[in-house]
Amino acid sequence: MTLAETQELFRGLVTGELPLEDDRLAGCFRGSGELPAPERLAIYRSMYAARLVDGLRETFPALAGFLGEERFEALARDYVAAHPSEHHDVGRIGRLLPAFLRTHPDPDRPDLADLAELEWTRNEVFFAPDGPVVGPEALAGAGDVAAARLRMAGSLRVASLAHDAAALWRCLESGAPVDPPAAVPTPVAFWRRGFDVLHCPLPREEGEALRAALHGEPLGSICAAFGDRPDPAAAAHAAISSWFLEGWVAAVRAGA
């Protein structure tokens, strides 16, 4: 058997794609009377599953806590079977879990996909690159303010959640009783202050504005997101000023 054939057989046995009764097993692996080869392969199989479930549990602690050991492990095994790891970092295994939960929703808790997205985004932000930020004085050197563009901090993310998963996450973190799911479209900002990962729900308009900023739109377009407010200019000024104070802005570039 070539090295490639051996690894293909081993992979199939470890992942469970091939049964431990596969005819080729006896010709490839050496066992003993005390511990036959199939039982030896079963050790690797159980470790494979356990390692990936553990990896997901580390990334999604609130989801795991909410579902409980048995339900989370069942979800994790279904997910891993559908989305095997394709990256050397086991921490990346959960990248598609939010999407998996959207296509395989829990009938009683459709908000779990949003909870997973919240936890995944927090995980991304935890490892995001560090970098300097600027204060509002940086606007002074940008010339035409409406044409200026903001370069946002590398750790800043904004997610559009269909439910108020931030409230669910807060309940799970504090041990408070969990409310029934509420379908409330909620933009949520994520960022890092020092080593601490933070997130907060945003008003709809500010979520749109922040998304425009992350796409590199000029400040004039960003401010347009507040057009429905009674005093759009004041609302835009308040929101964008807070971005500087929170450390969300890495640089201001003058417009072309």
Add this chain to the structure above:
Amino acid sequence: MFQRLDLGHGIGLRTQHFARFLAERPPVDWVEAVTENFMADGGRPIAVLEKVRRDMPVVLHGVSLSIGSVDPISVEYLDDLERLVRRIEPALVSDHLCWGSHRGQYLHDLLPLPYTEEALDHVAGRVSTVQERIGRALLLENPSAYVSFRDSTMTEWEFLSALCRRTGCGILLDVNNVHVSARNLGFDPVAYLDGIDPEHVGYFHLAGHGDRGRYLLDTHDGVVAAAVWDLYREALRRFGRVPSLLEWDDRIPPLEEVVAESLRAAAIEAEELGPALRRAS
């Protein structure tokens, strides 16, 4: 290409102890960091590692290089590894003699290889590629094994030794893994030590394992077993003063307990070889 360093006795750097390493310099000579846990460009892990590196030598120890896989070596992985090596300037860089990915799928395990000429040619070529890329010797660790292959034509120690001769790489000799594999696969652990050239050994791993009755499981979740300490003494008598690294990866206790286990390694070394010379810090 490979040269042993006088590092002393270290422990694995684990998240649970980050705060202690940030606040003080724990009484260990060096630390080993799991390479993949520090490949991200930002955040707390790499900041902690940079602080620790200012305090003491760091060895980077990978789990996902997959040196024995028939897949192409991941360019992304090599890029990340080279960048981290440049950033941290580790004393040594190690990984495992194993494979863990196939057809683009990562199994996140340290799976054994058949010890054949085909595998030796394959692994030797990839070790050379990695060493050229990072500009230094790679050390490869003997894995814990639960199964062996009918096609193997040489022992693990013969395979590792041949690999060292061909590529100039070194051996990270995991004493616990020798014991675990010897019990599981039915070979003599002392014969394993006798088959290794002392010049090839870069450092030792020491760790706890679990006894599952019909086999031993490499768990890293407790103190080092008495039989492994005995094998460590045998290794010291054969290889001389080799740096040791105490691994504790599951059910991780307070730092003091991990350090105490590492100090036990130092005490056993002193019993076998006499007191070590002072190290500059």
